[in-house]
Amino acid sequence: MNARKEIASPRPWLMGQLRETALDWLYVGKALLAIFIGGWLAMRMDLQQPATTMMTVALVMHPASGMVLAKSFYRAMGTLVGCGVAIALVGLFPQQRELLLVGMALWIGLCAAGASLYRNFMSYGFVLSGYTVAIVVLPVVQHPLGLFDSAVMRVSEVMLGILVAGLVGDVLFPQRLRMALRQQLADQYRGFLAFVRGSLGGVLARDALEEAHMRFVGETIQVENLRSSVVFEDAGVRAHSPRLRQLNQHFMEVSTSYQTLHHLMNRMHAPHHRDTRDRLMQLCAFTATALEGDCQPSPEAAARLALELQHTERELPGKISEQRQGLTSRRELLDFDTGAELLGRCLQELRAYVQAYAQLRRPGVPTAAEKEVVFQHGNDRLGALVSGVRATVTMLMMGSFWILSGWVHGGSAMMLATIFTGLFASAPNPSAVVRQITLGFATGMPLAFLCQFLVLTHMDDFGLMVAGIVPFLLTGLYLTTRPTLAGYGTGYVLSFIYLLNLHSPMTFDPVYVVNEAISQIGGVLAVAVAFSLFGNASSNGWLRHRLLRQLRYQVARACEAPLNGLRHRLESATRDLFMQIMVHAGPRARDWLPWALSVHETGRAVVELRNRQSTLPLVEQTAVVAVLEAFARLYRSDADKQQGAHERALLALDTAMATVADRPALRQLHLLRQALLDTRSVLVATPAASPQPHQEEVPHAP
C-alpha cells in the first residue's frame, strides 16, 4: 500500500506514526461497521438476542484479517460443539438442577484443561465449546423444553456475527497477516545470518550466546504462531504451509548445532587444547568466507548463497584432512574430529535452511518429506489439570451460591465468571489482565446505563440509535488498539454491549439493568479471586518449576521415544516449553536459559547417537544403551540427587567410549562427555549451587 511511497518521504518517522494511527482508526471504523451490520441483520431476522451477534463481532474483530478468520473458524467450531453438549446435558438431567450444574462444571473444566494443552485460537475454540454450554442452558434453565430453540438461536446469532466479521475484516481494506509473516521470516533470516557471520570466525561468550538463543527461540515460536493464523487468510500460504514448517524446522536445527559448536570451542580453552582449537578455528574461518557474499533476504540472493554454501560444503572434507595432518594423540584426534564433524553438520544445516528460504515462494507442491515435519507443543499436564480444576471450582462455587441464595441474576454472574476463567487460563499474568478487565467493566457499565436511559430513549429509528451509540463504542474500540490498555478496552466494549442488550422492539427497564450490572461485577470479581487462589505458572513458582522439569524430561524422551521423527519433535517441543517459561517468568527466565541450552545440546547429540546405534555390533550397542539410560536418569533426577546420576552417566560414557569403535558414534559420545564435564554447564553448577548436597542425602540413608 502506501508503504512503498513512504521511503521517499523526508520524515519517515512522522509518516510511520501517521500510518499507524490511520491503521488503528481504520480498524475502529471496520469494527463499528461490522458491529452495526451484525446488529441490524440480527434484528431483521428476528433473532432473540442481537446483542450476542454484536458481542461476537466485537470479540472476533482484529486488525489483521487472518486473525479474524482464524478466530472465527475456531469460534464456530466451539459454538457448534458447545450447543451439542448443552442439548445432551439437559437431555440427561432435565429435572435435576444440581446434577446439571455439576455436569456443566465438569465439562467446562475439561474444556479449560484441553485449552491449556493447545496454543492460540485452537485453545480459544476449546474455551468456547466450554462456556457456550452455559450460554445456551442458562436462559432456559427454568423451562427446559425451550432448550432446542435456545440452542438454535445461539448458533444463528454467533454464526451471523462470525460471517459479518469475516466479510468486513477480509474484504474491506484487509490488513494482510501474510506480509507480517514474510517480514518476520526475512528478519529471522537476516538476523541469523548476520549472527553467524559475526561470530563464526571468533569466540562468543556464553552470555552473548544465551542472549541470541533466547531471541531465536522467540522468533521460532512467533513464526509458528503466525503460520497457524495465516493459513486461514491465504489459500496460497495454506498450500505452502508444510514448506514454512520445514523452513522453521531447519532454522531450529541449525541454531541448535551452531550453539553446540560454540560450546565445544569454548570448552577447549585449556593450553593442551590450543593446537586442536587453532586448527578448528581455521576451518571455521574457511567456512565463514562462504557467508561473505550477499545475505539479503531475497529468494535470488538466498539461492546464490545456497550454491556458495554447497560449494564450501564440497571443499570442506579436503580442508579437514589438511588440518588433521600432524595431530597424533588419540584425544587430540577425537577432539578435532568431533569439532570438524559438528562444523560440517552446521554447514549442511545452514545450507538446507538457506535453500528452504530460497524455495519458499517457488510455485509447486510441497514434497512428501516436507509434509512429514510436525511442530510439537510441550505441555505440563498438571498445569492443564490446575486450569481445569480452577474453571470447575469457580463455576461450582458461583452456581451453588446462585442456587442457595435464590439470587435471580446469579446466573449471569456465574456465566461471566466461567467465561473469563476459561479465557485467561494460560494468559501471562492473568491477575493483571483481570484487573484491567474489571476496570473496563466498571467504566463500561455506567456509560451503558447513561447511553440507554438518557440517549437511546430519545432515538427513534435504527440510524439515530447508531448515532447515539457510536461515540461510546468509538472510545472503547480505540482503547483496544492501545497495547497497554487492550484489556481495559475489551472489558469496556464487552460490558457496554452486554448491558445495553439491544433488541427489537427495545424495552427500557432500569431495575433490570442495575441488577444485571451488579451480577456482572460480582462475576468478574469472582474471577479475580479464582486467579489469586489458583494462579497459573505466572504467579505460581511450583508450576513454573514443573515446566522446567518438563523441559529436562525432553532429554529422557530423546533417549527413549521411538526414533521416527524424533528430531523434529524434540526441537519444537523444547522450544515451545522454553517459550512458555519465558512468557510466564518474564525476565527471570534468563536464569533458566542454561537448562534450555543444555537440553538442546544433549538432546540433539543423543538423537544423533541413536541414529548410529542400529549399525553398531551388539557389544557396542549394549554400551550405548547403558549411556542412554544413564542420561535419561540424569535429566530426570532432581537437583539434589544429581551428583550421583552425574557420576554414573560419566562412568557409562567412559565404558562406552572404551568399547565403541565406530567413529561417528564415538564423536557423539565425546560430545556428550564434553558437555557433561563442562564446568560452566548447568549440570555441574546445580549441585555446587545448592550448599550441601551430600549432607541432605544422609538423613534418608537407612
Add this chain to the structure above:
Amino acid sequence: MPREIAVLDALVPSLLLVFVFSLLLQWAVDWVGGRYGLYRYVWHPPLFRVAVFFCCFGGLGLLAMQ
C-alpha cells in the same frame, strides 16, 4: 425442493443445506486456487473468494427453490 427438510427430526430450512454445500464448494475452489497459485491473477483475492461463494450460493439456491 421443499422449503424445509427434516434432519434428525428437526426441521431445517433447505437453503441452509444449500448454504453448507456452497461453503464446501467454495472451499474446494479456494483450495485449487491456492494449490496452483491462481490467485496471483486476481486483483483482490478475498473479494474474489466472497464473489465465488455468492455465485455458488445464489445459483444453487435459485435452482433449489425453483
